[in-house]
Amino acid sequence: MENGIRFVALVFPGITQLDLTGPLQVFAQLPGAVVDVAWHRIEPIATDGGFSILPSTTFDTAPQADVLLVPGGQGAFELMADEAALEFVRRQGSRARYVTSVCTGAFVLGAAGLLRGRRATTHWASHSMLSMLGAIPVQARVVQDGDLITGGGITSGIDFGLVVAAELFGADAAKRVQLSMEYDPRPPFDAGSPTAPDVDRGMVDALPAIMRERREPLVRAAAARLA
């Protein structure tokens, strides 16, 4: 059990808000945790959930993170061309104890050069593009490669959060947070992964192509800048 652990997460336009809010619900309950959410400026950031998030700090003034978290969303792909954001991720990442992402936040880590030769995961529909940034893509809900911990799509951020909590504070602390969050999931359908029995097959086939069309040019450009 440790006190005074600093979590710093990025927020940005086009974020998938649950990528951020799921893990932060876990982190903020850990004993002595201090959570910050950073963007260029302190200004409202519209999310995909009908509300805006106000950051608590900026890239220039954020404290050094023990755990750096990059969430995903379409905006993560725009962020791959934002040199100040990538510099923030590199600078924070070089001193953080853990560098982490949820969903397509992994692409921002990749664009910052932090996934080269590292095992990582991301949202299933964008998974095939992860190797373009030098990562070793792994099909799993949460992947740990040393001090790099990445989660899969959106809701996996809660499982990811508990894995990080256990890593930092031990299994007992993580279990207490799990009970306080009543995290005993009972999805009404078994349709949450491309291989689930009750899944929409048309969407399994179509969504990766849609994501590739929308995102591959941005990933390619980021890969070129890395090289």
Next chain:
Amino acid sequence: MENGIRFVALVFPGITQLDLTGPLQVFAQLPGAVVDVAWHRIEPIATDGGFSILPSTTFDTAPQADVLLVPGGQGAFELMADEAALEFVRRQGSRARYVTSVCTGAFVLGAAGLLRGRRATTHWASHSMLSMLGAIPVQARVVQDGDLITGGGITSGIDFGLVVAAELFGADAAKRVQLSMEYDPRPPFDAGSPTAPDVDRGMVDALPAIMRERREPLVRAAAARLA
């Protein structure tokens, strides 16, 4: 499948942010969904997650909801004494197609007089107090009683969101949202309910008493105002 469904959720100081952000991640992805988040004023509301939420509308100017959502948190118990908030819940609730809550948001519905004789659920650690407001407490992750749909603690808001999605748009639409959210939960421990095998027994025993001490006077006062 329906278009133009309006979701209106409350936000307030002391909210447990995932009670709100989990369901909104589901709702906002539904075809034609319009999501609003309401408070007295448009001002940043500090959450328990290290960031503030900016409401999109106010109690006075919010559109009529098709689905009214009240999230929970310690602030929900303060809200039971906020007559303008209760009046907003009553007014919206009287015309909404569905009146809903997640976690201890159920106590706000109860204080507004909307749970009398209705089956409902709430967070496990506050469950024993729900009957004080006239509800028929049910131990389940999601409880539907006609047009009243209530979810259990915090993370149950995602299961709840999918149940509401299926009710409004059909099972196929809900399954598509589930896949897009990659909701195939894999908690690292089986410790998420008071009866789970791997749970912290000390916390199962202690937390309801802590919650009762902190909250029962507020629930009693709300019950007295109702009578």
